Amino acid sequence: MSQMLPGVLRRSRLRSASALLSLVMAVSACGQQDNAETLVSPLPDRFADVVERGQYLARAGDCVACHTQVGEPEFSGGKAIPTPFGRIYSSNLTSDKVSGLGQWSADDFWQALHHGKSKDGRSLYPAFPYPSYSHMTRDDSDALFAYLQTVPAVDRTPPAHELEFPYNTQLALNVWRLLFFRPEVFEADAQRSESWNRGAYLVQGPGHCAACHTPRGRLGNSQTRYELAGAHIDGLEWDALPLTRGNLPQGDRHALVELLKRGANEHDVLSGPMAEVVLHSLQYLSREDLAAMVDYLFSLPAGESPPATQLSVSADLAHQLYESGKQLYADDCADCHGSDGQGEPYRIPALAGNRGVTAASPNNAIRSLLDGGFGASTEERPRPHGMPPFAHQLDDWQAAAVLTYIRQSWGNEATAVAPETLRQH
Numbered sequence: 001m002s003q004m005l006p007g008v009l010r011r012s013r014l015r016s017a018s019a020l021l022s023l024v025m026a027v028s029a030c031g032q033q034d035n036a037e038t039l040v041s042p043l044p045d046r047f048a049d050v051v052e053r054g055q056y057l058a059r060a061g062d063c064v065a066c067h068t069q070v071g072e073p074e075f076s077g078g079k080a081i082p083t084p085f086g087r088i089y090s091s092n093l094t095s096d097k098v099s100g101l102g103q104w105s106a107d108d109f110w111q112a113l114h115h116g117k118s119k120d121g122r123s124l125y126p127a128f129p130y131p132s133y134s135h136m137t138r139d140d141s142d143a144l145f146a147y148l149q150t151v152p153a154v155d156r157t158p159p160a161h162e163l164e165f166p167y168n169t170q171l172a173l174n175v176w177r178l179l180f181f182r183p184e185v186f187e188a189d190a191q192r193s194e195s196w197n198r199g200a201y202l203v204q205g206p207g208h209c210a211a212c213h214t215p216r217g218r219l220g221n222s223q224t225r226y227e228l229a230g231a232h233i234d235g236l237e238w239d240a241l242p243l244t245r246g247n248l249p250q251g252d253r254h255a256l257v258e259l260l261k262r263g264a265n266e267h268d269v270l271s272g273p274m275a276e277v278v279l280h281s282l283q284y285l286s287r288e289d290l291a292a293m294v295d296y297l298f299s300l301p302a303g304e305s306p307p308a309t310q311l312s313v314s315a316d317l318a319h320q321l322y323e324s325g326k327q328l329y330a331d332d333c334a335d336c337h338g339s340d341g342q343g344e345p346y347r348i349p350a351l352a353g354n355r356g357v358t359a360a361s362p363n364n365a366i367r368s369l370l371d372g373g374f375g376a377s378t379e380e381r382p383r384p385h386g387m388p389p390f391a392h393q394l395d396d397w398q399a400a401a402v403l404t405y406i407r408q409s410w411g412n413e414a415t416a417v418a419p420e421t422l423r424q425h
């Protein structure tokens with residue numbers, strides 16, 4: 001997917017447009033979902049009041065990330081969310097009476113979070129990850145609403161969505177909902193521990209991890225058979241790595257909790273969109289809740305992996321790339337990442353044994369190399385180290401060479417990277 005040329009993207013968009021159109025013609029009415037009963041929240045009541053609980057949930061749900069534009073007041077909306085179908089602008093969640101949620105009731109809010117319907121009955125686009133939030137309990141929805149009502153009013157109406165026909169019609173959206181959306185009810189599993197259940201709730205509900213980590217079909221639907229098995233995020237051009245069994249370092253629970261809390265641990269530094277998830281959301285969760293999420297993740301079955309395509313490289317070319325990559329690495333990278341790719345604990349990621357570097361697709365390593373970046377700035381690590389961008393320093397061949405070198409050194413055994421792959425980035 002990541003290697004798709006614009007023309008291919010365009011064709012696939014047209015194909016899915018006609019698929020959707022024929023569905024629009026086939027289905028004329030759309031069903032109303034019934035009002036599901038919700039159970040007690042698996043989050044223990046350790047908050048002084050409902051507003052504090054709501055604030056914690058807003059952080060667990062990372063609402064601020066999509067509902068705030070850079071430099072604008074928190075929750076005032078209007079941020080463009082890129083999708084393969086066009087741009088969707090987030091709503092104003094402040095307490096403003098006209099452009100925000102000031103005139104909403106807790107019932108209206110539940111209707112949005114659980115059923116994906118706005119106050120006026122309009123169906124909402126799943127760029128708002130309500131298919132995940134739908135798992136949240138009514139009590140938690142009410143707490144979240146109580147908190148948002150305390151957010152100072154900002155009068156700001158978001159721009160109209162920029163979507164192509166037929167995606168801009170309510171009919172198409174309702175057909176989509178009919179096919180791919182059911183309001184969810186989180187049901188605790190009595191066979192599992194309290195911690196596991198809390199983790200499952202946080203991951204499936206507020207954490208909406210599936211929004212990035214589960215691959216999507218042509219119509220933007222979650223492919224549930226690949227639940228959390230890793231996905232390319234269209235629009236952001238990063239791969240969310242697989243969270244299923246065998247892909248996370250099993251057993252090292254503490255290290256993974258640290259990674260989610262601080263955005264870094266002994267070996268790893270989270271990059272790109274995941275660094276932002278830590279920045280706005282996970283760093284504020286208690287270690288207890290993060291450990292619960294890790295319990296749940298460690299219990300996920302290995303499952304099937306989504307297919308990944310990669311340009312193949314002849315053995316000869318791979319050898320040439322590796323040899324020049326070795327020199328480039330010594331000149332440009334070893335100062336920071338170490339001559340053995342060992343990195344520096346909590347500061348610079350080890351490249352040896354790095355799951356992002358050795359992933360089937362070199363996509364994330366390419367993103368980091370070309371664009372550079374920072375880990376998450378957290379309370380415990382306010383000034384993360386940076387990776388300089390190399391897009392202007394290395395040509396396609398050199399970039400492929402250094403990537404081939406890091407994918408095949410120090411015990412790493414991933415495929416060589418074809419220079420053509422870089423041309424598409």
Ligand code: HEC
Pocket residue numbers: 057058061062063064065066067081088089090091092093109112113117118119123124125126127128129133144206
């Ligand atoms: C990945 C981005 C994203 C995240 C995260 C997100 N939202 Fe949204 N939200 C959107 C977008 C985009 C819309 C506009 C959808 C539309 O207009 O169809 C929206 C719409 C809404 C609406 C409907 C408002 C209206 O006027 O109908 C509510 C309510 C809402 N979000 C609440 C939340 C809450 C609460 C959270 C956190 C728990 C949250 N959102 C997290 C992207 C996001």
Ligand code: HEC
Pocket residue numbers: 202203207208209210211212213233238239240241242243247248268269270271272273274275277293355356364
């Ligand atoms: C906005 C998209 C997005 C969301 C939402 C998201 N992730 Fe990620 N995640 C990513 C990306 C992209 C990466 C790869 C980052 C990298 O290479 O450093 C990643 C990497 C990770 C990793 C590291 C995996 C490894 O093998 O090193 C973990 C663990 C993780 N995510 C957990 C979660 C959990 C738990 C949630 C839900 C609370 C979540 N993510 C939500 C995009 C996302």
Ligand code: HEC
Pocket residue numbers: 268269270271272328329332333334335336337347348349354356357364365366368369372373374375385386387388390402403406
């Ligand atoms: C000035 C220090 C520095 C230099 C020089 C540097 N890096 Fe990095 N690199 C970092 C830091 C810090 C990070 C973590 C921040 C991030 O991922 O955004 C990182 C992240 C990465 C990642 C992502 C790893 C992951 O876990 O997803 C890759 C791949 C990478 N570097 C490769 C290279 C290569 C190849 C070179 C040489 C061409 C290089 N780096 C040079 C500091 C450096």
